[in-house]
Amino acid sequence: MVTKEKAIQKSSPIKQKFSPIKIDALLKRLDLVKHLAESDYWITTEELGALLDFDASLLEWLNQQEPLYSFSWRNFIVTQQGYQNHARMWAIADQPQKPRQVSIAPERKQPLIQPVSNSEAGRIAIVPEPLKLKSEKDEGEVFPSSYFVLENFLSPQELTRFLQYTQSQAAKFVPATISTQDVDYRRTKVLHDFPEFSQLLINRMMAIAPQVVSRLGIQNFTPSSIEAQLTMNNDGNYYKIHNDNGSSDTANRVWTFVYYFHREPKAFTGGELLLYDSKIENNFYVAAKSYKTIQPKNNSVAVFLSRCLHEVLPVSCPSKQFLDSRFAVTGWVRN
Numbered sequence: 539m540v541t542k543e544k545a546i547q548k549s550s551p552i553k554q555k556f557s558p559i560k561i562d563a564l565l566k567r568l569d570l571v572k573h574l575a576e577s578d579y580w581i582t583t584e585e586l587g588a589l590l591d592f593d594a595s596l597l598e599w600l601n602q603q604e605p606l607y608s609f610s611w612r613n614f615i616v617t618q619q620g621y622q623n624h625a626r627m628w629a630i631a632d633q634p635q636k637p638r639q640v641s642i643a644p645e646r647k648q649p650l651i652q653p654v655s656n657s658e659a660g661r662i663a664i665v666p667e668p669l670k671l672k673s674e675k676d677e678g679e680v681f682p683s684s685y686f687v688l689e690n691f692l693s694p695q696e697l698t699r700f701l702q703y704t705q706s707q708a709a710k711f712v713p714a715t716i717s718t719q720d721v722d723y724r725r726t727k728v729l730h731d732f733p734e735f736s737q738l739l740i741n742r743m744m745a746i747a748p749q750v751v752s753r754l755g756i757q758n759f760t761p762s763s764i765e766a767q768l769t770m771n772n773d774g775n776y777y778k779i780h781n782d783n784g785s786s787d788t789a790n791r792v793w794t795f796v797y798y799f800h801r802e803p804k805a806f807t808g809g810e811l812l813l814y815d816s817k818i819e820n821n822f823y824v825a826a827k828s829y830k831t832i833q834p835k836n837n838s839v840a841v842f843l844s845r846c847l848h849e850v851l852p853v854s855c856p857s858k859q860f861l862d863s864r865f866a867v868t869g870w871v872r873n
């Protein structure tokens with residue numbers, strides 16, 4: 539008697555074409571590729587060739603035809619990232635229609651952040667404004683940029699000491715540079731070394747790190763390092779649209795904090811921080827038309843994801859006095 543199983547075994551075209559061993563190898567390959575996509579690891583052209591069973595020299599050739607070449611492989615997209623030690627590096631990601639990195643939990647789609655509990659003594663959450671759309675005709679899915687602001691972040695005594703300290707360091711501020719060397723992109727002066735206060739702020743930020751992780755809807759991680767920079771924006775200063783993790787040496791920055799302070803009464807206007815929502819284009823985050831406006835309020839700290847595009851609008855400070863500037867400590871927490 540011919541059993542059903544035997545009949546299937548006998549007649550199945552799949553059985554003849556793909557042996558279980560081939561399927562097994564394919565599954566292993568898919569698992570490896572998935573693992574690389576999830577871990578965001580970069581690999582060389584040779585490694586990519588071995589992984590996908592492609593001719594690495596063909597990949598090299600294709601890439602020469604089109605810099606930053608990108609191609610689809612099954613439900614993944616493979617993109618050239620640049621060079622490291624003269625080797626071309628590639629990153630693998632899920633296809634854009636199923637973006638893994640922006641798997642936003644339903645509550646993160648709300649533009650509002652829950653108010654801070656009373657246990658955070660003296661700190662008040664500012665409820666973010668609803669989305670503003672520059673045009674009603676906004677194409678594609680928009681991923682709102684989560685952020686929150688805490689007010690009265692340092693004690694009044696700490697704030698006074700910080701202002702006095704900043705004034706004492708005025709001569710040490712230097713013009714800021716950015717990685718692309720575009721001189722018109724950022725007009726600001728910075729102080730890189732201010733150990734007393736950078737440590738104080740970093741400690742305070744680390745104390746609220748679990749809260750940051752849950753409010754921004756990201757996975758918990760142990761920071762590998764935290765940098766901080768003190769900036770002064772005086773008359774005509776600004777910082778055009780950018781993200782904080784867009785180069786290979788900043789790629790592991792996960793979240794950014796900006797602590798604002800200035801002397802009272804406030805002697806500048808402008809300097810708002812615009813935090814753009816995101817869209818995905820060619821597997822990269824780009825700015826959506828919508829954005830939120832964060833006021834650089836004295837003694838407040840704003841927290842957002844380093845990958846979110848943002849800009850600092852020009853500051854008007856008629857007196858041009860150092861101490862009348864818009865001061866901010868920007869910090870980056872790396873994974």
Ligand SMILES: O=C(O)CCC(=O)C(=O)O
Binds near residue numbers: 777796810848850
């Ligand atoms: O000063 C601000 O509001 C933001 C500064 C900033 O974006 C940066 O330093 O990367």
Ligand SMILES: [Fe+2]
Binds near residue numbers: 781782848
């Ligand atoms: Fe920034």
